[in-house]
Amino acid sequence: MLAIDDKDFGTPERKSDKLVTLEVDGCSVTVPEGTSVMRAAALADIAIPKLCASDSLEPFGSCRLCLIEIEGRNGVPASCTTVVEPAMKVRTQSERLAKLRRNVMELYMSDHPLDPFECKAGGKCELHEMARAVGLEHVRYNHGGRHHLALEIDDSNPYFSFDPTRCILCSRCIRACDERQGTFALTIDGRGFDSLMSPGQHQHYSESECVSCGACVQACPTDALMEKTLLEKGSAQRAVITTCGYCGVGCSFKAEVKGDEVVRMVPNKNGLPNHGHSCVKGRFAWGYATHQDRVRKPMIRKRITDPWQEVSWDEAINYAASELKRVQAKYGNGSLGGITSSRCTNEEAYLVQKLVRAGFGNNNVDTCARVCHSPTGYGLKTALGTPAGTQDFDSVLASDVIMVIGANPTEGHPVFASIMKRRLREGARLIVADPRRIELVRMPHVEADYFLQLKPGTNVALLNAMSQVIVTEGLANETFARERCEPREYKMWRDFIVQPRNAPEAAEQMTGVPAEAIRGAARLYAKGPNSAIYYGLGVTEHSQGSTAVLAMTNLAMVTGNLGRPGVGINPLRGQNNVQGSNDIGSFPHEFSGYRHVSDPQVRSAFEREWGVTLDAEPGLRIPNMFDAALDGSFQGLYIEGEDIAQSDPNSQHVAKALEAMEIVIVHDIFLNETAKYAHVFLPGSSFLEKNGTFTNAERRISMVRKVLPPLAGMEDWEVTCALSRAFGFPMNYSHPSEIMDELARLTPIFAGVSYEKLDRLGSIQWPCNDAAPEGTAVMHVGAFVRGKGRFMLTEYIPTDERTTPRYPLILTTGRVLTQYNVGTQTRRTKNVTWYAEDRLEIHPHDAEQRGIRDNDWVELSSRAGSILLRTELTERLQPGVVYTTFHYPETTANVVTTENSDWATNCPEYKVTAVQVLPTSRRPERRTAEHILHAAAGR
Ligand code: SF4
Ligand code: SF4
Numbered sequence: 001m002l003a004i005d006d007k008d009f010g011t012p013e014r015k016s017d018k019l020v021t022l023e024v025d026g027c028s029v030t031v032p033e034g035t036s037v038m039r040a041a042a043l044a045d046i047a048i049p050k051l052c053a054s055d056s057l058e059p060f061g062s063c064r065l066c067l068i069e070i071e072g073r074n075g076v077p078a079s080c081t082t083v084v085e086p087a088m089k090v091r092t093q094s095e096r097l098a099k100l101r102r103n104v105m106e107l108y109m110s111d112h113p114l115d116p117f118e119c120k121a122g123g124k125c126e127l128h129e130m131a132r133a134v135g136l137e138h139v140r141y142n143h144g145g146r147h148h149l150a151l152e153i154d155d156s157n158p159y160f161s162f163d164p165t166r167c168i169l170c171s172r173c174i175r176a177c178d179e180r181q182g183t184f185a186l187t188i189d190g191r192g193f194d195s196l197m198s199p200g201q202h203q204h205y206s207e208s209e210c211v212s213c214g215a216c217v218q219a220c221p222t223d224a225l226m227e228k229t230l231l232e233k234g235s236a237q238r239a240v241i242t243t244c245g246y247c248g249v250g251c252s253f254k255a256e257v258k259g260d261e262v263v264r265m266v267p268n269k270n271g272l273p274n275h276g277h278s279c280v281k282g283r284f285a286w287g288y289a290t291h292q293d294r295v296r297k298p299m300i301r302k303r304i305t306d307p308w309q310e311v312s313w314d315e316a317i318n319y320a321a322s323e324l325k326r327v328q329a330k331y332g333n334g335s336l337g338g339i340t341s342s343r344c345t346n347e348e349a350y351l352v353q354k355l356v357r358a359g360f361g362n363n364n365v366d367t368c369a370r371v372c373h374s375p376t377g378y379g380l381k382t383a384l385g386t387p388a389g390t391q392d393f394d395s396v397l398a399s400d401v402i403m404v405i406g407a408n409p410t411e412g413h414p415v416f417a418s419i420m421k422r423r424l425r426e427g428a429r430l431i432v433a434d435p436r437r438i439e440l441v442r443m444p445h446v447e448a449d450y451f452l453q454l455k456p457g458t459n460v461a462l463l464n465a466m467s468q469v470i471v472t473e474g475l476a477n478e479t480f481a482r483e484r485c486e487p488r489e490y491k492m493w494r495d496f497i498v499q500p501r502n503a504p505e506a507a508e509q510m511t512g513v514p515a516e517a518i519r520g521a522a523r524l525y526a527k528g529p530n531s532a533i534y535y536g537l538g539v540t541e542h543s544q545g546s547t548a549v550l551a552m553t554n555l556a557m558v559t560g561n562l563g564r565p566g567v568g569i570n571p572l573r574g575q576n577n578v579q580g581s582n583d584i585g586s587f588p589h590e591f592s593g594y595r596h597v598s599d600p601q602v603r604s605a606f607e608r609e610w611g612v613t614l615d616a617e618p619g620l621r622i623p624n625m626f627d628a629a630l631d632g633s634f635q636g637l638y639i640e641g642e643d644i645a646q647s648d649p650n651s652q653h654v655a656k657a658l659e660a661m662e663i664v665i666v667h668d669i670f671l672n673e674t675a676k677y678a679h680v681f682l683p684g685s686s687f688l689e690k691n692g693t694f695t696n697a698e699r700r701i702s703m704v705r706k707v708l709p710p711l712a713g714m715e716d717w718e719v720t721c722a723l724s725r726a727f728g729f730p731m732n733y734s735h736p737s738e739i740m741d742e743l744a745r746l747t748p749i750f751a752g753v754s755y756e757k758l759d760r761l762g763s764i765q766w767p768c769n770d771a772a773p774e775g776t777a778v779m780h781v782g783a784f785v786r787g788k789g790r791f792m793l794t795e796y797i798p799t800d801e802r803t804t805p806r807y808p809l810i811l812t813t814g815r816v817l818t819q820y821n822v823g824t825q826t827r828r829t830k831n832v833t834w835y836a837e838d839r840l841e842i843h844p845h846d847a848e849q850r851g852i853r854d855n856d857w858v859e860l861s862s863r864a865g866s867i868l869l870r871t872e873l874t875e876r877l878q879p880g881v882v883y884t885t886f887h888y889p890e891t892t893a894n895v896v897t898t899e900n901s902d903w904a905t906n907c908p909e910y911k912v913t914a915v916q917v918l919p920t921s922r923r924p925e926r927r928t929a930e931h932i933l934h935a936a937a938g939r
């Protein structure tokens, strides 16, 4: 068990090669130049009383509690704002200092409610701790004078409250919002005695710009800002370090627990992806884990129209296994398959693919990354040799130019966005390429130098044109390109890229972005000197998703922006373990570590370890599984933690395919949309209920630790083992660490990974092996993983999806901060306060032409189907483009998306669908899985 609180050193660490030695209370201390006296003292275990200082914020010097005496100087300076000097002699304790500090504390306490020595924070409030530390025993001033004790509590945020009577105006919350989060939502309102900390201009939290990241709550030294769960449940008794179960940033958290209940999730200060920061999802939206909708008992049914029957684990597992065996005997080995989850752990995904390859005897395993980042894998592996992002997150702090393309970090990857915003505030330049005006284009203290508002589906044309500018204007890094890349391919690519069809003027016709803006952005990127690309699904989910990834690698290679901090090509991965589920071998053509199933050496290593003969042929991808189900040859599917009926394209096609199968096993925490078509439902365990690892977007493997017992009694890896045993392929592990050991034995990039090392180091970025025993932050240093980098020809081919008079608009899709993916988790939290339904964003011009107003119900139809939504009129989009999210099953946005997909990987083209939008008097039916279940059960 961990200590709940970390030591706070008062001011942030300073990095310098120059060291300074000073004396604090007679102790000699040596620290880097620029360090504060407060931090130097703390490093020598000398605690100076403090209130407004914290080592996660720049010093401010407002509370006057941290006073010190310095030999040879008059006065009592604040130790938090005083920087160390050589041979300085500091005294932190004296009669004079003690009296001054007691007087300061007494004044704070005199304007604090009721019993000044009790607080709501359960004895953990710094104010009271400091009162004790300075020896304040009573307050001489009564409450008869002017005070702030009648102010009202702001309860408007669903997760925390602000009690201004307990505020000491230390500004820690304001600095946390500015420096850590970069939202600038808080201020000190008024002057002198009337000053108050306030969200916005005298607003409630809910009316302000606040995005509920929780940084201010964490920073508050009193109980003025407090989590409501802490107020309701009381203080925690223990803490467990684990990893957020939401997005690919993979923030590290301390789960604080009381009995068998989580009291709060606090971002881990020592967490390397997040350095103690969080977003609203990981920090507050964990209530779904104990939501009443969680399925706690396994269930079976013969037909999908029958009501579910609750059964024991044994009965469910045996039924599922016998059905799989029956189908296999009837239709052959190739008739079964499995889908691994990017929400489950590496170990769990590994077991599912092992069950398919070794148990079912084929390679029919795929994962939800098929529908998001499979082009990343293909493109980066082809050009560089490794299908993963090239940098660690902190690398962005060394970037001079940041290009964000097809990603919306402030909504999708908020904690990484905060690191990026910090670098932008420090002066890095910004290029944003997106069909939609995302928040980063202009926000407090951040403004893009170039906003390239391209038409959906034209990324490749834009990227090619940028490369042409670089080559034709002599901005290429010829030394890098010639020394580090294949010369023949480089020459071929140069010949290709200078063709007139790749000129900015030609691109202007295709993308809608002015040629001059393309030129300007290209010059900025080329001149860096350190330029980094960050991208998301707006690049990959296209018919040319893989081409666009290759076009970005061309751009980075021709400018030499690879192989050092501050540069690189970085996919922002959507789900918590999308990187990991790919790494461990979830694709039908690859074993773990991205090695092809046809490679006899690799295959024989797995055959030796698993004791079976393995198929050398790649198996079916998800869309091929659906096609095979419809032609009758694919009849059994085990789906772990993935709602394919809602998240895969062309939902009607998916539904028909699922209906056609004889045995569908859904293993999930909720009865999702896919469960409508299932014969067996195996209740899953949430991230709080199991041990394992997740791998985030920077290749960082982090521990997921069991905080609570699994609600349904079994962790997911135990369920897959049981199913495999019952099917006839025994799997015997006593702990997920043994699964990781097996993965490490079989996979060169994980060769040095173990739970012992993960516990010791906190986290590890792969590759981790003899050459890099503690992992690898930046890849391709000195040479590419494949040897020489490979320039690829990236001809722009417009998508087949075209607008017509019948479907004159282009629909593109995305996410919002407060919801996650298909919303299964976040819809079961108070996050619905901010986003209770998917909306259709439409430009006022397009709306007016159709007689549509803000908030009207409209029918959105495409060649594939139609859905009903309400509108939001906005100029974030250009006329001709509409946008929606897909967080709610009522919307089923994937009903309208088409079957077009990336040429190399089948990743669906979610980002481009020709649609029409018309007013309607119809209203959507509520189509949640629960509704379907009840209907099916005749209730
Ligand atoms: S919760 Fe986050 S965004 Fe909101 S005011 Fe606090 S620090 Fe700022
Ligand atoms: S709310 Fe807390 S952190 Fe903010 S100024 Fe008041 S006491 Fe300081």
Ligand code: SF4
Pocket (backbone or CB within 6 Å): 244, 245, 246, 247, 248, 249, 250, 251, 274, 278, 279, 280, 281, 282, 283, 413, 414, 415, 416
């Ligand atoms: S940024 Fe992602 S990983 Fe971090 S707290 Fe938010 S959802 Fe969790």
Ligand code: FES
Pocket (backbone or CB within 6 Å): 049, 050, 051, 052, 053, 060, 061, 062, 063, 064, 065, 066, 078, 079, 080, 081
């Ligand atoms: S802690 Fe130094 S002035 Fe407040």
